[in-house]
Amino acid sequence: MTERFTKAAARNIFYGGSLFFFAAFVGLTGLSHSYIVNTSTDKAGLTDAVARGKHVWEKNACINCHTLLGEGAYFAPELGNVWLRYGGDKDHDGAVAALKAWMAAQPSGIEGRRQMPQFNLTEKEVEDLAAFLEWTSRINTQSWPPKLSG
């Protein structure tokens, strides 16, 4: 064992194996890239409003309280499917109006309840954010989350 498994052999296995697995990983993410662009996300629906909404989401660091598709902080509700919780799939304008009202009412100031900051978003920014959340709700996530509650 000692003679056959030399340090040189260990080194070659490490570098060779790592390169192999990394190449496999890059190949698979390449496949996934085209799957995401063409199949699992709404290519035609990725409008400028959605892109702007994503920027609003990032600029205000929403991810550091909420989760989005399960990733982020765990301090506030999951928002990957919030559009469906708001009933946006049935009543688009109603959901946008509800989101506007919600954003305007923050922080609630209720004692003992988690506070969402007032971000002072313009009307258009909230509409863009709604477009982003609507687009996100249509990503094929293999039916995650298990419940509407997120």
Place this chain on the structure above:
Amino acid sequence: MKYESQKVALWYFAAAMALFGVQILVGLLAGAVYVLPNLLSELLPFNIVRMIHTNALIVWLLIGFFGAAYYLIPEEAETELHSPKLALVQLGLFVFGALAAVVGYLFRIHEGREFLEQPTWIKAAIVVVALMFLYNVTMTVLKGRRTVITNILLVGMWGIAVFFLFSFYNPSNLSLDKMYWWYIVHLWVEGVWELVLASILAFLMIKMTGVDREIVEKWLYAIVGLALFSGILGTGHHYYWIGTPGYWQWIGSIFSALEVAPFFTMVVFAFMMVWKSGRRHPNKAAMLWSLGCSVFAFFGAGVWGFLHTLAPINYYTHGTQVTAAHGHLAFFGAYAMINFAIITYAMPYLRGHRPYNQVLNMWSFWLMCGGMAFMTFVLTVAGVVQTHLQRVLGMDYMEVQSQIALFYWMRLGAGAIVALGTVLFLYSIFGPAREERPASIPADYQPAE
């Protein structure tokens, strides 16, 4: 300490520990906001608190890695650093960038994705700093003796820099964004960081146990091999629910289940070396941190990762407090503790003292580790309850949170214990030391190899 230029590590360790203090303070605040939600909510909202907590962690760990590299590379390469001055300039720039980022966060200046909230100019500065570091250590290694430890360390450090470049790519397609985001986050902490961790641990084992370098190096290759073979495709466990194809559920489940292997091997390695050598190194505290690091990395990154890594389980637990429990113990066990180990080992040499304040240091070990273990347990229970109420019964998020408030109180208590351990650690490292090292034996305790 054999080489004068190793001294730069002292400044790195000091900077890392200062930021570690910031991380713990802000973490305590975050834990307090969980149970007292109105605390500072207008002045300093939770998203900013959390951003500082995570960013401080990443930056101090990196500064600690840089310091460890500057400390161990001269000894390994048997030559002075290429440019100690460049190393200090690099540190100055990095600390300035980190402070600028934190102050910016306080004034709501941030952009981008989770953990990558830095404004673009700071990201660019990070790249410049990384290039300075890589140039400096690579030149040092090239002119000196090459060892497996320096090779693996360099591969790890180059990997960190290369994968960071993905932070500049931010497509407007959220699924694509998330997929490439993990090229940084996962391939760092479950990939190249493990190389850095394993090489520092191997260095400490050679120095403290005096076991033959050949044996340690073969173990090192085996450990980092297992880490990358499992860890690279293990990225798949982040690709279950973000719009990626279904095959990731199989690949991710299988390979991430194997991610326990390198950590288990590390435990066996560390204890075997110590047991085999039978040598008693005078720096018992450094030995404790080294052995403890392997054990806590195994539980935090290995076992707690495995708990929710299989796709059918992850479907329910993803993004709950189970994730938070795993994240806390994994970062602490694997990366914070290896920093404490190398710092505890190196500080007596850097300050020219015999190992000092060891009892205090070992108390801080038990306080920090006990606190973190308890925090992990309560967050795990909280996560299981949350998973059931929210993901199985479909209860509303905020309602579930009020059901698990008790666990958040216990987590805050655990955090306070960790903070106490932190204070003890900082004092034991930077506080007064009584016994000077006699000038006649400048580099004792060092094995002949």
